[in-house]
Amino acid sequence: MDNSEILSKLNTIFQEELDVDDINLTEDTTAEDIEEWDSLSHIQLIVAVEKTFKIRFTSSEIQSWNNVGEMVESIKKK
Template identity: 40%
Template sequence: MDEIYERLEPIFRELFDDDDLIVTPQHTAKDVEGWDSMMNVQLMLSIERAFKVHFSASQIASLGSIGELAALIQRMLDQAAPGS
């Protein structure tokens, strides 16, 4: 899971133009300045490209925190792994 956060952090930093931004499992959109619905679309697209996954609209709508996002990414990567 640490690897996922290590890969997420640069995406968040670049998108929100904040080199000091630290992502934690507890963070929500309310905790990150500028994270509105339009930015959420860009964020999800950037994450999909970086991790080579695809989120459904219902999966995105169900996310409440970065921790839940990271867990979803981990599940998707595990399912895509050979032999799973």
């Protein structure tokens, strides 16, 4: 699975979890770019991503992400 495929799946997850239809994620997207992406929704997003990709992230992985691109790289490594 390449970055664009992962990003497309993530975009769908973010739209569903945040209940916002017009999200268009890029690898540079951060929580500051999406109003609905707060600390509580962040946890919901992580759980949804883990379920969708059938993977588990460590807390240090999650804390190290500065943008969606770093999340994509973590998914690719799994």
